[in-house]
Structure formats: structure tokens, C-alpha cells
Amino acid sequence: MLIVFLYFTAFIVVNLISRVFINSGARKLFQLVSCFILLFAFFGLRDITILNDTPHYYGYYYAKSQYTSYINGSIFDYKLADKFEWGFQVLVHFLIKYISKDPYTIIIFSSLLVTVGDLWFICKKAENVAMVCFFMLTSYIFFMHYCIIRQSIAILIFYIAYCKYLEKDKNIKYSILILFASLFHISAIVLLLLPLFKKMKINKRNVIITLSVFAFIAIFIFQILSILGLHNNPYYKMAIQRETISIVGLIECLLITLVLSVCYYIHKKDNSIKTDRNAFWVCVFAMGIGITLPVFFVFERINDYLWPIMLIELLKHVAPQYIYGESTNKLTGHHLLKKCFEIFIAFIFIIKIIGINTYRPEWLHIVPYKMYDFSAHYHYYHLYPQE
Numbered sequence: 001m002l003i004v005f006l007y008f009t010a011f012i013v014v015n016l017i018s019r020v021f022i023n024s025g026a027r028k029l030f031q032l033v034s035c036f037i038l039l040f041a042f043f044g045l046r047d048i049t050i051l052n053d054t055p056h057y058y059g060y061y062y063a064k065s066q067y068t069s070y071i072n073g074s075i076f077d078y079k080l081a082d083k084f085e086w087g088f089q090v091l092v093h094f095l096i097k098y099i100s101k102d103p104y105t106i107i108i109f110s111s112l113l114v115t116v117g118d119l120w121f122i123c124k125k126a127e128n129v130a131m132v133c134f135f136m137l138t139s140y141i142f143f144m145h146y147c148i149i150r151q152s153i154a155i156l157i158f159y160i161a162y163c164k165y166l167e168k169d170k171n172i173k174y175s176i177l178i179l180f181a182s183l184f185h186i187s188a189i190v191l192l193l194l195p196l197f198k199k200m201k202i203n204k205r206n207v208i209i210t211l212s213v214f215a216f217i218a219i220f221i222f223q224i225l226s227i228l229g230l231h232n233n234p235y236y237k238m239a240i241q242r243e244t245i246s247i248v249g250l251i252e253c254l255l256i257t258l259v260l261s262v263c264y265y266i267h268k269k270d271n272s273i274k275t276d277r278n279a280f281w282v283c284v285f286a287m288g289i290g291i292t293l294p295v296f297f298v299f300e301r302i303n304d305y306l307w308p309i310m311l312i313e314l315l316k317h318v319a320p321q322y323i324y325g326e327s328t329n330k331l332t333g334h335h336l337l338k339k340c341f342e343i344f345i346a347f348i349f350i351i352k353i354i355g356i357n358t359y360r361p362e363w364l365h366i367v368p369y370k371m372y373d374f375s376a377h378y379h380y381y382h383l384y385p386q387e
Contacts, residue, residue: 003369008137008350010038015130024127024325031129036115039133043146044111047370048379051147054107060084062103065096087183088150088177099125103379104321104372109150118145118308125312128322135307135315138349140356141307151304154188157181158305161191167278171195171383187301197281207284214288218295221273235298248360249293252300255352256290259314262341266317269334273317282309318342 014034021027036385043051047056060082064070074075075093078086095105096295119129126132136142147153159175164170174195181188200206215226225236260283267273286306316323318341357367372381 001367004029004366006133007042011130011134015128026129028127028129032119032123035133036119039115040111043107045371046307047372049370050365052365053147057106057149058103061092061106064092065101065103071097085184085186086180111146114145114152121159121308126323127325131322138309138346138353140352144304151185154181154185155305158191166194190302191305197285198277202275202280210284211288214291218292221292239296245294246297249297253290253293256287259310260287263314263317279309279313282306283313286310293346318345
């Protein structure tokens with residue numbers, strides 16, 4: 001675990017070193033390049049024992065690369081038995097047929113894609129790349145992005161759709177991109193709700209109504225899923241067999257509540273913080289999903305799309321200098337209060353990482369951290385017992 005904490009610290013060091021650059025553009029470029037190297041080296045060269053889903057994608061790629069008939073077939077063929085979305089199947093088939101049959105290709109390629117995509121989003125939304133990356137890591141966001149490869153591709157497409165179209169009220173183009181994202185992970189379909197949310201006025205009444213709808217869904221989730229014909233889904237069966245609520249889901253709900261409460265409190269204290277309509281409804285949507293998590297924790301996958309935007313909103317409130325630049329501190333008040341909240345939130349995020357590694361190590365598999373041995377002739381990818 002010490003290696004992981006030293007890795008977190010490296011991003012703070014990058015932030016401190018970057019201060020030698022007087023020009024803000026040069027400072028941001030230095031942070032961008034440094035963060036790219038740190039992220040890609042750590043995740044792109046990881047062993048297949050690191051992160052829960054790594055061996056599964058590695059094994060899928062390896063198995064497909066062994067069949068000549070598969071390699072010679074059309075990359076657009078869809079295999080229902082693979083249980084992966086068509087877009088991902090096409091991507092894997094393309095990589096095997098035209099790039100490399102080595103199964104580690106999927107790890108390197110996806111890590112490169114996620115690193116570039118996440119840094120693009122951060123550069124769009126913030127000035128201090130290093131510190132935003134630090135919070136993205138400690139909040140568990142980056143770990144999930146490098147783990148859930150199929151959904152991560154959908155998340156990157158969502159970034160583009162959100163920044164290029166939803167924020168500019170180009171809802172049709174946004175919806176087309178979201179439908180494209182669903183070809184890599186079907187959960188992206190729910191993001192079609194965001195243009196509908198943003199049409200509502202920002203007021204207490206609409207927020208209460210929205211959260212009440214999610215509370216209703218949480219109470220009757222199993223009946224709703226049965227009506228939709230999803231009662232045979234393995235996630236449904238696993239959740240309905242629970243005799244109590246999901247403790248992890250409850251903790252996640254409380255964490256979202258804490259983050260949004262801090263934003264609300266500081267917003268009330270500091271009138272200089274403007275309300276972003278899109279981000280506001282993303283946060284309300286995330287809170288609504290959080291309400292359902294104690295009952296149906298699988299919905300956490302939806303919040304994997306929303307957490308990056310929530311985190312940016314959090315930093316706008318507790319550390320605006322990371323988002324708008326160092327000069328922001330001169331324009332806003334309550335510096336001590338914000339710094340205390342910044343440290344407190346970072347502490348909570350780190351406690352979460354420690355808790356996951358202690359009580360749910362199968363979700364991460366980051367300790368002990370190892371890099372992939374490219375010199376080894378054999379690699380075993382069925383590493384964890386599957387129920």
C-alpha cells in the first residue's frame with residue numbers, strides 16, 4: 001500500500017515543481033506531460049493481477065486470438081455468446097486482426113485511450129491538471145476507469161458528448177454520441193436522460209420531485225425490473241437474494257451526500273460561485289442514483305459516468321484555484337474554510353481507498369503492485385475464483 005500512497009504523492013510533487021514556470025500555459029503543459037507519464041506507466045504497464053477486470057479482458061483477447069477462423073472472419077461479426085456489446089467486439093477483432101495477437105495489447109491500448117481521454121477532459125475543465133489527477137486517483141475514479149475497459153470507452157465518448165454538445169444545447173448530436181457509446185457499454189443509454197433533466201428549472205421543488213422519483217424506484221426496484229423482463233439477469237438475482245441492504249451501497253450514498261452537501265454549503269457562503277445548469281443536474285442525477293444503491297448497488301455503474309463531473313464541481317467549491325487558476329484565490333473568499341474542506345474530502349477519499357483494499361480487495365487488486373513481465377513466456381489469466 002505504501003507504493004500506492006507514494007504514487008499519489010507524485011502528483012502533488014508535480015504540482016509543486018510546476019510552480020517554477022511563471023507562464024500558466026507552460027505550467028499546465030508540464031503537468032499534462034508529467035501526469036500522462038505517471039498514469040500510463042502505472043496503469044498501462046500493470047501486471048494482469050492488477051485491477052479486478054484486467055485478467056478477464058486479457059483472457060478474452062487471448063482466447064479469441066487463438067482461432068484462425070476468427071482472425072480471418074469479418075471484424076463486424078457479432079457473437080451473442082461473448083456477452084459483450086457489438087462495439088467492443090469489433091474493437092477487439094480489429095486489434096487482433098490488424099494490430100497484434102498478443103493479449104496484452106488490450107491492456108496497453110485501453111490504458112492509452114483512458115489516459116488521453118481523461119487528461120483531455122481534465123484539461124477542458126481545469127487549470128491544475130496534477131491536483132485534479134490527484135483527486136481523481138484518491139476518489140477511486142481513475143482506478144475504475146482503467147478497470148472497466150468497455151465502460152471506460154463509453155465514458156470517454158460521454159466526455160466528448162457532454163463537452164462538445166450537451167453544454168452547447170446540441171441535444172440531438174449529444175444523443176447520437178450517447179447511442180454510439182452504448183455500443184461499447186449498454187449502461188450509457190441512461191445518459192439520454194440528461195437533456196431532459198436540464199430542461200427543468202433549478203429550484204427546490206424540482207430537486208425534491210426528482211429525488212422522490214428515485215426513492216420510489218429504490219423501493220420498488222425489483223418489481224420494476226421484473227416488469228421490464230430483467231428478472232433473469234444475474235445482477236437482479238444476486239441483489240434480490242440479499243437479506244439486508246448493501247452496506248457498500250449505503251456508504252457510497254453517504255459519500256455522494258457528503259460531497260454535494262459540502263458544495264451546497266460553500267455555495268451558500270460564497271455568492272461568487274456560479275451555478276452550471278448541466279453540472280447541477282448531473283449532480284442531482286448522481287444523488288438520485290445514490291439513493292438506489294443500498295438496494296441495488298449495480299446502479300453504481302451509472303455514477304461512473306457522473307463522478308468526474310461531480311468531482312470537478314466539488315473542486316470548484318473547495319479548491320477553485322485548481323479549476324480556474326491561482327489568481328482565483330484573490331477573487332473569492334472563505335479561503336481557510338475551503339482549504340479545511342479540501343483536506344477533509346481528500347482524507348475521506350483516502351480512507352475509502354484503504355477501506356476497499358482492506359475489506360473488498362477483490363475490487364482493486366492493487367496490493368502488492370506489480371508490472372507486467374514482458375519476458376515471461378506464459379501468463380495465467382484465470383487468477384481469481386469465479387462464482
